[in-house]
Amino acid sequence: FLSIVSFREYTGFDTFAASLLINHFR
Numbered sequence: 001f002l003s004i005v006s007f008r009e010y011t012g013f014d015t016f017a018a019s020l021l022i023n024h025f026r
Helices: 001-010 016-024
Strands: none
Touching: none
16 A cells, blocks of 8 residues: 555545545445
8 A cells, every 4th residue: 555655645646546446446
């Protein structure tokens, strides 16, 4: 999950990453 957190913090795509994760896990 470190990669996701790094990417999210690096780009600032908080909602985008969350949406992708939710859609992927669902």
